[in-house]
Amino acid sequence: MIRSNRRQFLEDSLLAAGVAAVPAARLVAAEGPEAGPNERLRAAVIGVRGRGGYHLQVLAQRRDTQVVYVCDADEKVGQSRCDQVERKQGRRPKFVRDMRRVFDDPAVDIVTTATPNHWHALTAIWAMQAGKDVYVEKPVSHNVSEGRRMVEAARKYKRICQTGTQCRSMAGSIQAIEFVRSGKIGEVKLARGLCYKRRKSIGPKGTYEVPPEVDYDLWSGPAPLVPLTRPRFHYDWHWQRLYGNGDIGNQGPHQMDLARWGLGEETLCCRVVSYGGRLGYEDAGDTANTQTAIYEFPDGKTLVFEVRGLETELLRPHPKADGARIGVIFYGTEGYVVLTSYTAGAAFDLDGNLIQRFTGGGDHFENFIQAVRSRQYEDLAADILEGHLSCALSHLANVSYYLGETVSVAEARRRLESLKTNEKPLETLDRVVSHLKQNGVDLEKTPMSFGPQLAVDPQKETITSPPDAVPLCTRDYRKPFVVPPAGQV
Known part of the structure; x- marks a missing residue:
């Protein structure tokens, strides 16, 4: 009332x-x-x-x-x-x-x-x-x-x-996650989030006029008040670091959240490394359109996230199993679960034979309204804590990527060989390289960037190394649009 x-x-x-x-x-x-x-x-x-x-x-x-x-x-x-x-x-x-x-x-x-x-x-x-x-x-x-x-x-x-x-409110996703966590495909120590979503060039970097109907000071808010450098004012801010987070932080949080949920992770990772680039065109964007991130958690589980913004095929865990472009694959010792949309997925045995399908939608806004009336945040399907943890994983990958240096494919292989992970990182790299070649990307002329592996304290939610990564966990805010520091909200 x-x-x-x-x-x-x-x-x-x-x-x-x-x-x-x-x-x-x-x-x-x-x-x-x-x-x-x-x-x-x-x-x-x-x-x-x-x-x-x-x-x-x-x-x-x-x-x-x-x-x-x-x-x-x-x-x-x-x-x-x-x-x-x-x-x-x-x-x-x-x-x-x-x-x-x-x-x-x-x-x-x-x-x-x-x-x-x-x-x-x-x-x-x-x-x-x-x-x-x-x-x-x-x-x-x-x-x-x-x-x-x-x-x-x-x-x-x-x-x-x-x-x-x-x-989090969709029956198909809920059923699939329950299936994974119940042990019905055995022990699951690896999940792969996918964002294979075609993104075209946003046009050349330059100086452009802000639409007259826009209050640019208010629009910029916490970000610096700088000249507009992209041709299209709306939406394409996603691909500029001052305002957006690339597709790992745009489409990606949905699949990142499902992957973390299925693995049962309730903290941040303890290590993460990311590589990729903005490849296939030169434009006003400065976020990755091709990106791989490998996360390791304290309990020994691994989450891999792949972004492909150029033309690509879907990925299958087995030739007979369903594949996904925007989805999640869970790898168990006795089978796989593939989520192919927000509302649908399926389980397969190790031979690719169908075990069970999961379908069904839901009403996320209804869940919100009911929690508003009950005054119990535990009634939420996606409380802000869940959103924070999943989105922070995307941000950590970007921190690694933004600190990266361009490397040859051979050097990328050398660095990945030393990783302790449940992932097969060289196979993933080979798939990325093949994908880029199919799109006409010459990695000798426009090499990928390979970031440092970040060490993260998952309880304190801080980066412990390398030191130059620590400032990227926050930003300099433009007054009066300042997010309060810890303990001062």
């Missing part, structure tokens, strides 16, 4: 704006229980061009939620989304560019955010400090330390904070 003073605040605001209430009977049929106006959760969605548009669609059609704010640094995008929400729910939400106006409004109950990555942590922390419950898209953070600050804020302010890794 919403407190009466919060109800009155919104009612007064709506009346002043001349917005009339719409009877519940006229609302579009939607998920969620029937709720009166006084019981609806008032929602604000921040960052609405891409995934945030889906957030708006879900929240506007539910009977127990109402979108009262749309927030985006791009006014053209924001006003367009307000039009869509008004048509869906019968009331027009208020548009603001500055999210702090949302947090100052006591009428807002929940905040969902799908901003660019560099804004995720601060958006969530500010919202929780203001007493809001939060749904935050992956990656929940832009660097390792930010995720832990989000967990601290959620616990300190007793807020519900859901990570947008919707696989």
Whole structure:
């Protein structure tokens, strides 16, 4: 139930704006229980061009939620989304560019955010400090330390904070993970996450005009306020380090989370090494489009993650088994489990014969809403702690990669030979090299970068070596857009 003073605040605001209430009977049929106006959760969605548009669609059609704010640094995008929400729910939400106006409004109950990555942590922390419950898209953070600050804020302010890794609510994924962890394919000491997703060049690096409808200062937020260097303003920030994390931190967190979940890992790794490059074209991007990361955990298990942004075939654990491009493969002593989508997967024996299929979807937003009402973060399918751990693995791989040096294939083989791992790293390297050659990449002219193996304290969540990796666990923040340090959220 919403407190009466919060109800009155919104009612007064709506009346002043001349917005009339719409009877519940006229609302579009939607998920969620029937709720009166006084019981609806008032929602604000921040960052609405891409995934945030889906957030708006879900929240506007539910009977127990109402979108009262749309927030985006791009006014053209924001006003367009307000039009869509008004048509869906019968009331027009208020548009603001500055999210702090949302947090100052006591009428807002929940905040969902799908901003660019560099804004995720601060958006969530500010919202929780203001007493809001939060749904935050992956990656929940832009660097390792930010995720832990989000967990601290959620616990300190007793807020519900859901990570947008919707696989955690999908029946097919849940069944597959339970199958893996039950021992039905024997002992599992290796999981492989895959992000084989074609990504084209984003165009030449240069100096470009920011769209006039964008408040670039607010859009940049915690990042430095620097000239725009990519042709397309929206979305392609994913491939620039100041704002994005490459595909290992974009699509990757979904599969990274499934792999970690299936292995039963509840801390960070103790070692990680990464190699790859931005290969096949030269453009304004500076994140890897080809990347391999090898993680070792204290219990002796290994997680491998592969990113391929050029044309490629799917990967199979056995010629007769299903393969995946965007998915996860678990390798057991008695068989394999292959997750081929968020909602589907299958188990195979060592000869590639089908054992069982897993299918079924779910409703991640419904899970979030129910946890908001129960006030129990344990009810969440993807509590912020889970999101932090999985996304931090992506960030650690990037730390290694960013510190790398270009090497020949022979030198890469030499370094991989010395790894103590459940993986067959030379076979993986050979597959990567073959893939690149098929795409016309000459590794003698444009060699890969090979990063140092990082030593990580999984309990303290710090890098212990090499020393030059430590600063990359955080960033220099531009005031006033500063993520608080440890213990100060």
